[in-house]
Amino acid sequence: MKHMLKIVVTGSFAAGKTQFIRSISDIDVVDTDFKTTTNEERGLKSETTVALDFGTIVITPSLKLYLFGTPGQVRFDYMWEELATGCIGYVVLVDSCRPAYFAETQHLMHRFTEITPAPFVVAANKQDDPAALPPMYVRRRLGIPAEIPVLPCVASERSSVKLVLISLLKHITSYGATSDAEDNVVDDAPSSHASSA
Amino acid sequence: MALEGSLEDMSLSDLFQVFRMGPKTGVLLLYNRHERGVIYVNQGLLVDAFVVSGPERKVVASKDEAVLYMLDWTTAGFIFRHDPSVVGRAVQIKHDAEWLVLENMRRHTSPQTAVPYRKVTLDTRLQLSPIPSNTESQVSLGVDQWRILSHAANHQTVREICAETTMPEDKAIRIVAELLAIGLIDVSSAIAPPTKATATSNSRPDPSHPDARQSAPPVGRSLLSAILRRVSEL
Ligand SMILES: Nc1nc2c(ncn2[C@@H]2O[C@H](COP(=O)(O)OP(=O)(O)OP(=O)(O)O)[C@@H](O)[C@H]2O)c(=O)[nH]1
Ligand SMILES: [Mg+2]
Numbered sequence: 001m002k003h004m005l006k007i008v009v010t011g012s013f014a015a016g017k018t019q020f021i022r023s024i025s026d027i028d029v030v031d032t033d034f035k036t037t038t039n040e041e042r043g044l045k046s047e048t049t050v051a052l053d054f055g056t057i058v059i060t061p062s063l064k065l066y067l068f069g070t071p072g073q074v075r076f077d078y079m080w081e082e083l084a085t086g087c088i089g090y091v092v093l094v095d096s097c098r099p100a101y102f103a104e105t106q107h108l109m110h111r112f113t114e115i116t117p118a119p120f121v122v123a124a125n126k127q128d129d130p131a132a133l134p135p136m137y138v139r140r141r142l143g144i145p146a147e148i149p150v151l152p153c154v155a156s157e158r159s160s161v162k163l164v165l166i167s168l169l170k171h172i173t174s175y176g177a178t179s180d181a182e183d184n185v186v187d188d189a190p191s192s193h194a195s196s197a
Numbered sequence: 198m199a200l201e202g203s204l205e206d207m208s209l210s211d212l213f214q215v216f217r218m219g220p221k222t223g224v225l226l227l228y229n230r231h232e233r234g235v236i237y238v239n240q241g242l243l244v245d246a247f248v249v250s251g252p253e254r255k256v257v258a259s260k261d262e263a264v265l266y267m268l269d270w271t272t273a274g275f276i277f278r279h280d281p282s283v284v285g286r287a288v289q290i291k292h293d294a295e296w297l298v299l300e301n302m303r304r305h306t307s308p309q310t311a312v313p314y315r316k317v318t319l320d321t322r323l324q325l326s327p328i329p330s331n332t333e334s335q336v337s338l339g340v341d342q343w344r345i346l347s348h349a350a351n352h353q354t355v356r357e358i359c360a361e362t363t364m365p366e367d368k369a370i371r372i373v374a375e376l377l378a379i380g381l382i383d384v385s386s387a388i389a390p391p392t393k394a395t396a397t398s399n400s401r402p403d404p405s406h407p408d409a410r411q412s413a414p415p416v417g418r419s420l421l422s423a424i425l426r427r428v429s430e431l
Contacts, residue, residue, distance in 0.1 A: 005420070005424065024431065057427065058427075059423055059424050059427045060423060060427075063420070063423070065424055065427075065428075096200075097198060097199065097200045097201060098201060098202060099200075099202040099206040100201075100202045100203065100206045102206065103206075126198070129198040129199070129279070130219075130221065130222075130223070130279035131198070131199050131200040131221065131223060131277050131278055131279045132200060133200060133215055134215065134218050134219065136218065137211075137214075137215050137218065140383055140384070141207075143384075158431065162428060162429070162431050165428050166425060166428055166429060169421055169424055169425045169428065170425070172421060173418065173421050173425075
């Protein structure tokens with residue numbers, strides 16, 4: 001029997017979500033990037049994710065961790081709810097080189113806390129650029145409370161992505177895990193239902 | 198790659214603060230319709246600056262005056278690029294960034310215009326900035342600025358500080374805006390998004406809460422440990 005657990009990677013346009021999942025996934029990431037449409041978007045990158053990124057990490061022969069990336073642009077935010085449902089936690093990726101997207105990121109974080117009570121960490125991405133804003137500044141500008149980790153991140157480096165995921169898992173552990181029951185393992189067999197709890 | 202945006206997204210005084218936090222070395226370019234400005238930053242310190250205007254690139258301000266000039270811009274675009282070659286550049290700017298930001302405010306009546314996205318209200322809760330103060334800092338604070346600073350250490354709101362110091366509210370708000378702009382204090386997480394984790398950190402999500410209806414129940418510890426082990430091995 002195969003089980004799945006879900007972690008969502010979200011963030012504003014071009015924050016690095018596709019890159020993040022690509023760096024850590026066991027499988028070739030199924031992405032759905034299409035040519036960007038507006039001039040502003042095109043200035044930043046030529047492709048954007050319109051549906052979702054998807055990667056997996058095999059935990060045990062019967063358990064897989066699924067990573068889902070949300071489409072970055074607000075015009076696709078109707079998909080967030082579906083993606084966030086049932087996730088054990090999520091990563092909010094922030095482009096540390098583009099303060100113009102901070103307001104959108106705040107909006108996105110607000111929506112996510114409405115959609116799901118799952119714990120999250122914030123990853124200040126693109127820290128390989130020496131000009132990048134430091135995580136401490138990102139925390140202040142986004143108004144992230146002290147108990148939520150804000151981590152430096154380089155989505156293109158596997159080791160960095162790994163550290164972010166470990167922090168998220170530790171954060172989930174301290175936040176709500178109190179039982180040994182495998183109670184929100186989702187059966188990914190098509191015939192079974194979401195939760196056994 | 199570079200740090201890019203508009204001063205509407207991030208004020209010049211915030212940029213100076215970030216340079217100092219790094220500390221960063223590089224070139225900051227600012228541009229609006231008719232003018233272009235350049236500030237050279239070495240190890241977080243502003244070393245040289247100038248502003249040119251029009252197609253003939255006439256220099257309209259240089260050194261300290263150029264920084265003061267650009268502190269008046271609120272909508273310009275900016276690009277900051279790391280550039281180690283600035284290290285060898287002669288220091289032309291006499292004052293440090295904090296002094297220049299304060300001096301710019303002294304020349305104006307409304308310091309809040311310098312920090313458009315951070316509106317100070319009586320309910321704004323303050324904290325000391327985590328940035329270690331620069332030993333070479335030439336910033337000199339007045340008595341009232343020191344009073345506010347000492348209360349910010351206690352995470353008080355502007356209203357609470359007014360009550361304790363009997364300082365008029367408009368004056369307190371003005372001084373708080375100044376101290377925010379030069380990076381000595383921060384807004385405490387009173388502006389935080391209403392996260393579930395804030396309200397109930399370290400507790401299980403309340404299943405009676407409407408948000409919990411579609412959420413996954415808490416994950417078993419043994420499962421999380423297995424995932425943690427696996428991810429650590431990656
Ligand atoms: N320097 C640097 N560039 C990065 C990093 N992560 C992503 N990028 C670049 O940033 C751009 C956007 O990355 P994507 O992974 O496509 O971002 P996204 O969040 O999936 O974007 P959308 O799906 O369009 O919202 C690409 O050019 C990446 O190569 C990083 O850690 N450092
Ligand atoms: Mg993408």
